[in-house]
Amino acid sequence: MTSELLLPALNAARKGMAEGGIPIGSALYVEGAIVATGRNRRQQLGSVIRHAELDCLEQAGRLPAGSYRQATLVTTLSPCDMCAGAILLYGIPRVVIGENRNFTGAEDLLRSRGVQLEVLDDEACALLMEEFMTEYPSLWNEDIGLL
């Protein structure tokens, strides 16, 4: 069963899917309280930077550095290089990843810089992503810079 911590990100991913978007969702917690959610909005906004994690940070708005340092970023899928870079820029110390079966992003880079990663291997996240990747391979490959 999907953990309570992951649920808002998974719901954001599902919302994205319902909008015709790429079903990846994210949530930002500061000191245990949820501050924002985000979802990949490449399709919805024609955006090349609104990956779920960046959309979530943007929704959260301008936070003091001290908040980022107390934050956990949750994402349904392993973060790509760009999103990992944002995590490093803002010094977010902990990242919870729904699954990395369908895509393994910059986990080594994050670990090498001291970010604590937790991979939940959540079945619902994995199935949602797998279904999408099978149905829309071009869109998925565009999103990770391969097409």
Add this chain to the structure above:
Amino acid sequence: MTSELLLPALNAARKGMAEGGIPIGSALYVEGAIVATGRNRRQQLGSVIRHAELDCLEQAGRLPAGSYRQATLVTTLSPCDMCAGAILLYGIPRVVIGENRNFTGAEDLLRSRGVQLEVLDDEACALLMEEFMTEYPSLWNEDIGLL
């Protein structure tokens, strides 16, 4: 004298400064032709992800992977971890940096992944940034996740 390649990015930085923003600018070239410019818009849009390079990629819109692979990203200031991550995500092979005196970003990471970097040490870029950092240290520190 500022090189012709760098000038659109420098002009974007100056535009940002005139708007009350952080004076960092960027330009994307594909096969030698300019496709878009961007500028840091933290102040203008209340954005935590619109660094100059990301703003530029967003302005350029959804490009095929083959375009990114033929691209040069120009930026007035050494790119941070987030912007470096975007460069890696999209496989941009060449980055031209106006200056890295005032801030040296993720240059080692980019080099280690095969990105060709060229640092111009441009006087106009350096002076613009130095002036801004001296006048608005809090805003600058917020932009790099330190405040």
